[in-house]
Amino acid sequence: xxxxxxxxxxxxxxxxxxxxxxxxxxxxxxxxxxxxxxxxxxxxxxxxxxxxxxxxxxxxxxxxxxxxxxxxxxxxxxxxxxxxxxxxxxxxxxxxxxxxxxxxxxxxxxxxxxxxxxxxxxxxxxxxxxxxxxxxxxxxxxxxxxxxxxxxxxxxxxxxxxxxxxxxxxxxxxxxxxxxxxxxx
Numbered sequence: 001x002x003x004x005x006x007x008x009x010x011x012x013x014x015x016x017x018x019x020x021x022x023x024x025x026x027x028x029x030x031x032x033x034x035x036x037x038x039x040x041x042x043x044x045x046x047x048x049x050x051x052x053x054x055x056x057x058x059x060x061x062x063x064x065x066x067x068x069x070x071x072x073x074x075x076x077x078x079x080x081x082x083x084x085x086x087x088x089x090x091x092x093x094x095x096x097x098x099x100x101x102x103x104x105x106x107x108x109x110x111x112x113x114x115x116x117x118x119x120x121x122x123x124x125x126x127x128x129x130x131x132x133x134x135x136x137x138x139x140x141x142x143x144x145x146x147x148x149x150x151x152x153x154x155x156x157x158x159x160x161x162x163x164x165x166x167x168x169x170x171x172x173x174x175x176x177x178x179x180x181x182x183x184x185x
Contacts, residue, residue: 011045012038012045071159074155075099075103075132075159077155078130078153078155078161078162079103082106083103083105083106086106086163090106090127091124091127092104092108093109093126093128094110097110100132109121109124121166126166127165128152129149129166130161131162151164
């Protein structure tokens with residue numbers, strides 16, 4: 001993106017060079033001037049750019065909105081819910097920990113295979129699992145039995161993002177003892 005203005009300038013300079021060569025070849029037979037061709041090329045690039053931007057703005061405010069905008073709004077609703085309902089002391093396991101942290105401020109850890117990560121999640125205080133898809137389409141993750149756990153948030157949109165309460169809380173113990181975990185429903 002930062003190099004795009006330079007690429008456009010070099011493209012226009014290349015077009016001008018070609019038009020000047022063409023002008024020198026046919027200058028005896030024609031009144032063609034290179035700056036007119038340059039103006040036409042600039043106008044075409046400007047029209048293409050305007051078309052894309054106008055199409056986006058019309059799509060954003062119409063009934064048939066772009067999928068990535070709908071997906072972002074669905075995720076934004078989940079993040080707002082998480083900020084309001086999840087304690088800052090609880091950690092969240094997710095496929096995209098930086099996204100959860102940036103939008104909610106909650107501690108987050110990478111979601112791998114739950115069977116392999118369970119002990120690590122206990123140590124880190126993970127209580128919630130945020131199902132956020134990495135690719136387009138709804139969340140489909142068969143490696144955790146959600147029927148055993150309480151789904152505390154489920155979006156109504158097409159992505160079906162959700163937050164699962166793993167139902168864990170620390171049991172206080174006295175002295176230097178290991179942290180114990182118990183299921184609470």
